[in-house]
Amino acid sequence: MKYIGRTKVGKARTNPSTVLAIVRLPVDMKEKAGKWAHVWKVDEDTVVVRFSESEEVDENVGVYLGVQQRAGTDIY
Numbered sequence: 623m624k625y626i627g628r629t630k631v632g633k634a635r636t637n638p639s640t641v642l643a644i645v646r647l648p649v650d651m652k653e654k655a656g657k658w659a660h661v662w663k664v665d666e667d668t669v670v671v672r673f674s675e676s677e678e679v680d681e682n683v684g685v686y687l688g689v690q691q692r693a694g695t696d697i698y
């Protein structure tokens with residue numbers, strides 16, 4: 623996995639009762655515009671996004687995550 627940058631999550635209000643989280647991708651990923659983003663929740667603060675030409679999710683795709691441990695912390 624490669625770190626590519628950071629962005630602040632914005633908000634978009636679609637109606638008085640709905641607020642969406644908006645994430646902007648870095649400029650060098652502009653070719654992803656118009657594609658479908660399939661999102662998996664790993665835990666409370668981690669999501670994985672996979673871009674596709676298809677609206678349908680590919681159930682056979684494996685997602686691999688690297689886990690880094692900070693010195694003095696435990697991984698559960």
